[in-house]
Amino acid sequence: MLAGIFATLSLPPLAYVAVVLTLTLILTLWAQSSRSDLPPCPVRPYPILGHIPHLKNRPRETLKEFRKKAGDVFSIYTGTKLTVVLYGYDVIRDTLVKQADIFSDAPQNQLNSVFKDGAKGIIGSSGKSWKEQRSVSLAILRNFGMGKTTLAEKIQEEVSEYLSELAKFNGKPQEVRTLTNVAVCNVICAIIVGKRFDYHDPYLIRLIHILNEQIKLVKSVSLRYAFPWIRYLPGDLFNIKKLIKNNNELMDHFCYPFINQFSKKLDNAEEDDESTINFITSYLKELKHKKANGESTTMEIAQLARVIQNLFIAGSETTSTTILWFVLYMLHNPEIQKKIFKEISDVVGTERVVSLQDKSQLSYLNAAIRETQRLASIVPFNLLHANTVEVKIRGYTIPAGTTIIPNLDSILHDEKIWGDPMNFRPERFLDSTGKLVNREEFVPFSLGRRVCLGESLAKMELFLFLSALVQRFEFLPATPKSLPPLTCAFGITCPPEAYEVRFVERKK
Numbered sequence: 001m002l003a004g005i006f007a008t009l010s011l012p013p014l015a016y017v018a019v020v021l022t023l024t025l026i027l028t029l030w031a032q033s034s035r036s037d038l039p040p041c042p043v044r045p046y047p048i049l050g051h052i053p054h055l056k057n058r059p060r061e062t063l064k065e066f067r068k069k070a071g072d073v074f075s076i077y078t079g080t081k082l083t084v085v086l087y088g089y090d091v092i093r094d095t096l097v098k099q100a101d102i103f104s105d106a107p108q109n110q111l112n113s114v115f116k117d118g119a120k121g122i123i124g125s126s127g128k129s130w131k132e133q134r135s136v137s138l139a140i141l142r143n144f145g146m147g148k149t150t151l152a153e154k155i156q157e158e159v160s161e162y163l164s165e166l167a168k169f170n171g172k173p174q175e176v177r178t179l180t181n182v183a184v185c186n187v188i189c190a191i192i193v194g195k196r197f198d199y200h201d202p203y204l205i206r207l208i209h210i211l212n213e214q215i216k217l218v219k220s221v222s223l224r225y226a227f228p229w230i231r232y233l234p235g236d237l238f239n240i241k242k243l244i245k246n247n248n249e250l251m252d253h254f255c256y257p258f259i260n261q262f263s264k265k266l267d268n269a270e271e272d273d274e275s276t277i278n279f280i281t282s283y284l285k286e287l288k289h290k291k292a293n294g295e296s297t298t299m300e301i302a303q304l305a306r307v308i309q310n311l312f313i314a315g316s317e318t319t320s321t322t323i324l325w326f327v328l329y330m331l332h333n334p335e336i337q338k339k340i341f342k343e344i345s346d347v348v349g350t351e352r353v354v355s356l357q358d359k360s361q362l363s364y365l366n367a368a369i370r371e372t373q374r375l376a377s378i379v380p381f382n383l384l385h386a387n388t389v390e391v392k393i394r395g396y397t398i399p400a401g402t403t404i405i406p407n408l409d410s411i412l413h414d415e416k417i418w419g420d421p422m423n424f425r426p427e428r429f430l431d432s433t434g435k436l437v438n439r440e441e442f443v444p445f446s447l448g449r450r451v452c453l454g455e456s457l458a459k460m461e462l463f464l465f466l467s468a469l470v471q472r473f474e475f476l477p478a479t480p481k482s483l484p485p486l487t488c489a490f491g492i493t494c495p496p497e498a499y500e501v502r503f504v505e506r507k508k
């Protein structure tokens with residue numbers, strides 16, 4: 001329509017640009033100030049860009065400052081798109097838990113604006129499709145022993161390989177991010193395709209690289225959603241094209257080929273052929289069963305491909321990042337490291353491998369793992385949620401379909417809850433007799449109906465990897481008296497900046 005109006009006006013080209021910019025400016029100013037009943041903005045949004053320039057640097061600290069100005073529920077804009085930030089345990093529990101029917105959607109059209117089938121699977125889906133994909137996936141994972149000894153044995157196998165690799169460094173300084181990523185990703189591979197890969201297998205290394213890239217780049221999705229026109233810009237200033245290419249490679253070289261491989265195997269396999277028991281075949285069998293019974297279902301191959309992508313993305317880097325934070329905190333707190341080792345040697349000794357059955361007796365180690373998850377707060381802004389209908393929170397109106405940030409930093413680092421939140425102090429999770437205590441505000445896996453699907457698996461992995469690491473090695477800084485900084489790279493997850501460490505074998 002605009003093109004038609006311009007054609008009749010015959011203006012010089014620069015005038016078109018000026019008209020488009022002016023219209024965009026008017027539109028954004030209108031959208032950003034159109035309703036007075038919305039949660040307040042802490043500072044005025046910029047025309048066109050909204051709050052992006054404010055959040056560009058130090059976003060975690062900026063949200064903290066915004067909260068001081070605007071309270072526990074406030075608005076920020078990405079262009080004209082409204083996002084409501086929820087701050088603190090009370091307001092997040094009141095929404096995600098007490099009004100779970102309303103606040104358990106994923107934002108519509110965000111992942112879909114970039115990825116084909118982005119609204120399928122678990123992370124990007126909502127409503128009936130999300131419920132079914134989540135419950136089928138959880139049932140399969142539980143069946144495999146998530147939280148039970150069968151899976152623990154698989155994890156222990158991986159831990160043993162991981163320790164052998166670390167031992168090969170002979171206590172020399174080493175950066176272990178990729179190795180840790182590979183080991184944790186292998187646990188997900190064992191679940192999804194029923195086998196682990198050699199650490200040096202180029203196929204696995206490629207998969208890790210793609211997963212890490214995707215986690216780094218995925219923050220560009222909000223920009224693409226807020227400014228749909230950026231897809232027409234030449235080049236790839238916002239890394240959108242890179243992200244799409246990366247996602248296509250993950251789907252076309254890993255997720256779909258895995259499905260095809262096991263779909264064929266399943267057709268030719270005997271009923272009790274163990275080599276075909278894995279997440280993919282379990283999903284395919286359930287799909288077949290539902291179809292044979294004429295049940296209405298959202299299950300299909302495209303959903304399965306997306307579910308696998310989600311498990312790889314959500315299940316690999318999160319756990320390995322937590323392991324890296326634990327090691328880093330131990331370098332900074334050698335006396336805590338000593339105490340954990342003493343507990344392990346008193347309860348388990350140094351000859352036998354730590355098992356899941358020892359968990360309840362290793363309170364100090366458990367407290368240190370919780371403290372790592374609390375302080376590192378590796379998913380600081382949580383995953384984005386959306387509300388299904390218009391609703392009031394603390395007197396403010398939240399229009400239906402608003403993007404919501406239930407900020408986890410705001411709970412895990414709250415001074416009112418923890419007193420000295422920025423100190424590493426495992427004792428906060430212990431009572432006066434040294435027994436582990438549960439604290440409801442400890443929510444690194446979020447809360448409500450969308451709470452992390454892999455919580456039990458992650459807890460098992462963290463316990464088995466970290467107990468074995470401390471039992472066998474002392475962690476020492478690469479250079480004595482010079483500790484790596486506790487700074488993190490901000491993204492959807494926050495890993496520590498790359499650092500070197502020496503894993504020195506303890507004398508038996």
Ligand code: HEM
Nearest residue numbers: 122123314315318319379383445446450451452453454458
């Ligand atoms: C230390 C490790 C982990 C942490 C801190 C973590 C944290 C989280 C958080 C904060 C969410 C968002 C919940 C929400 O939207 O309210 C989430 C979602 C999710 N996580 Fe994890 N996670 C971890 C490990 C895992 C593992 C090992 C898996 C895979 C087996 C996994 C699979 C998922 C999935 C599929 C979702 C989406 C759930 C949904 O939307 O219904 N996570 N996780």
